[in-house]
Amino acid sequence: MSLKYLIKEAMLNLKRGGIASFVTISIITISLFILGLFFILTTNVRAIIEDLSSKVAIVAYLDNGLNKEEIDRLKKEVSKIKEVKHVSYISKEIAMERFKKDLGEGFTDIVETLDTNPLPASIEVKIKGSSFTQEEKERFLHLVAKIKGLVGVKEVDYGKEMIDILTKITEGLSLVIYVIGFLFSIGAVFIVSNTIRLAILSKKEEIEIMRLVGATPGFISTPYLLEGALQGLIGGILSMGLLFIIYKLILNRLIFILTYQFIFLPFTLILGLVIGSIIVGLLGSLLSLHYYLRGG
Amino acid sequence: MIQMYGVSKIYNSEIKALQGINLSIERGEFVCLVGPSGAGKTTMLRLITGFEKSTSGAIYVDGHDMNYISKREISLLRRKMGFVFQDFKLIKTKTVFENIAFVLKVIGVKEQEIKRRVADVLNLVELLNKSSSFPHQLSCGEQQRVAIARALVNNPVLLLADEPTGNLDLDIAKEIIYLLLQANERNTTVILATHNNHLATTLKKRIIYLDKGKIGS
Ligand SMILES: Nc1ncnc2c1ncn2[C@@H]1O[C@H](COP(=O)(O)OP(=O)(O)OP(=O)(O)O)[C@@H](O)[C@H]1O
Ligand SMILES: [Mg+2]
Numbered sequence: 001m002s003l004k005y006l007i008k009e010a011m012l013n014l015k016r017g018g019i020a021s022f023v024t025i026s027i028i029t030i031s032l033f034i035l036g037l038f039f040i041l042t043t044n045v046r047a048i049i050e051d052l053s054s055k056v057a058i059v060a061y062l063d064n065g066l067n068k069e070e071i072d073r074l075k076k077e078v079s080k081i082k083e084v085k086h087v088s089y090i091s092k093e094i095a096m097e098r099f100k101k102d103l104g105e106g107f108t109d110i111v112e113t114l115d116t117n118p119l120p121a122s123i124e125v126k127i128k129g130s131s132f133t134q135e136e137k138e139r140f141l142h143l144v145a146k147i148k149g150l151v152g153v154k155e156v157d158y159g160k161e162m163i164d165i166l167t168k169i170t171e172g173l174s175l176v177i178y179v180i181g182f183l184f185s186i187g188a189v190f191i192v193s194n195t196i197r198l199a200i201l202s203k204k205e206e207i208e209i210m211r212l213v214g215a216t217p218g219f220i221s222t223p224y225l226l227e228g229a230l231q232g233l234i235g236g237i238l239s240m241g242l243l244f245i246i247y248k249l250i251l252n253r254l255i256f257i258l259t260y261q262f263i264f265l266p267f268t269l270i271l272g273l274v275i276g277s278i279i280v281g282l283l284g285s286l287l288s289l290h291y292y293l294r295g296g
Numbered sequence: 297m298i299q300m301y302g303v304s305k306i307y308n309s310e311i312k313a314l315q316g317i318n319l320s321i322e323r324g325e326f327v328c329l330v331g332p333s334g335a336g337k338t339t340m341l342r343l344i345t346g347f348e349k350s351t352s353g354a355i356y357v358d359g360h361d362m363n364y365i366s367k368r369e370i371s372l373l374r375r376k377m378g379f380v381f382q383d384f385k386l387i388k389t390k391t392v393f394e395n396i397a398f399v400l401k402v403i404g405v406k407e408q409e410i411k412r413r414v415a416d417v418l419n420l421v422e423l424l425n426k427s428s429s430f431p432h433q434l435s436c437g438e439q440q441r442v443a444i445a446r447a448l449v450n451n452p453v454l455l456l457a458d459e460p461t462g463n464l465d466l467d468i469a470k471e472i473i474y475l476l477l478q479a480n481e482r483n484t485t486v487i488l489a490t491h492n493n494h495l496a497t498t499l500k501k502r503i504i505y506l507d508k509g510k511i512g513s
Contacts (some may be wrong), residue, residue: 213402216371
């Protein structure tokens with residue numbers, strides 16, 4: 001049995017299958033499209049949360065009158081903590097500059113009247129990690145306590161409310177994503193494999209004829225397996241293409257309303273969906289063929 | 297060619313399709329299997345093809361014990377057989393040429409050789425001009441001739457025909473029977489299953505009567 005025979009046969013079956021092939025591929029495309037749309041939404045919600053999470057910083061206000069050595073030692077000590085990504089020192093002067101900027105032109109007079117700079121120097125600590133699960137939140141609070149305990153640190157500040165909200169959303173969302181994602185995926189697998197199973201069911205007679213003329217089970221099943229895989233592949237590619245068009249035409253333009261730039265599915269997920277679709281197509285064929293060919 | 301010793305076939309542990317069949321069919325014979333509807337004719341042919349296993353008794357086809365034959369051996373054995381059915385059983389999505397060529401592809405015959413042999417056999421059944429038509433574009437008689445061409449293309453040692461003339465009017469039925477007789481003259485063993493006793497007796501060949509799953513007279 002040559003490769004040329006196989007590919008020719010699979011393509012011909014697909015072409016001659018007409019409406020049936022069209023329906024099968026359409027159903028695969030639609031179910032993967034819905035699954036993909038769900039993944040786009042979750043990918044973007046995740047991206048938003050990660051973006052917010054990455055902005056979280058701990059500000060440690062320093063005791064007054066620390067000398068340069070003490071400050072450097074403190075910076076070093078904080079940098080050594082493994083959750084810490086970046087440490088920067090904000091002197092009293094810089095703090096004042098920022099404060100003035102925040103107030104805006106015209107209000108700086110108020111500050112000018114002050115004799116001394118009341119703002120404390122601080123170090124700003126950016127942390128690693130990009131989401132806040134309950135576990136990560138606890139680690140974060142632990143880190144806050146640790147920095148607070150350091151000699152030379154008077155007070156620490158971090159957006160407590162923000163962290164609480166992020167944690168709640170992250171926890172709730174992962175549950176939703178896993179549960180719904182699981183159900184959607186199961187649904188897609190079921191629909192795709194069942195559609196292909198039905199397509200093969202309609203070839204019951206054809207398969208019986210092949211057995212009758214002495215074709216071996218391998219010879220009979222290989223073109224059908226290939227056809228199933230091909231339908232999975234075509235459905236997979238079409239659904240991703242459709243998804244990309246929807247993304248370009250609609251989601252991508254929402255930036256004007258939402259001031260948020262939607263992102264498309266990551267390449268690995270696209271690849272995963274297409275490959276998954278091929279495998280499910282293959283398995284759908286395999287299952288129904290097994291049913292016909294067990295008798296020899 | 298075919299031997300049966302005390303063969304019974306019971307479907308769903310209650311329907312006795314065949315009971316205690318003993319028979320022997322020699323190489324080169326032309327045998328009519330005659331009986332009313334439900335007598336067990338199709339069942340007997342299915343046992344010979346290995347599509348069905350007997351409930352008890354032994355069947356030998358071309359020396360193979362059908363109770364102990366492997367899947368692969370069945371495939372190889374079927375390549376030496378040809379089949380014709382009342383409902384033709386042509387593959388709808390393949391052309392006349394492809395339906396017949398298919399049988400040879402299965403055996404691994406070369407492309408060039410396939411073309412030659414399919415043309416020969418289409419010539420025999422006088423359908424060379426319909427070679428690229430699809431089955432639904434043909435009349436019933438033509439479809440049955442394609443089915444016969446398919447059954448004959450690999451020069452089978454055994455040809456099984458199950459009511460091949462059932463749907464056809466008399467003249468066309470005669471043509472079909474003529475093709476079977478021709479094949480028999482080229483040394484193919486032919487078993488023709490039919491409920492038409494009149495047709496069978498006019499052929500003046502060996503007749504096996506089957507009634508309610510038993511051989512009668
Ligand atoms: N797959 C099956 N499952 C259960 N019963 C069956 C099956 N095939 C045949 N039978 C039964 O076995 C008996 C013999 O059937 P069979 O098809 O062999 O008869 P037949 O002589 O070919 O009849 P006909 O002339 O109508 O084709 C019938 O009673 C039929 O209902
Ligand atoms: Mg019958």
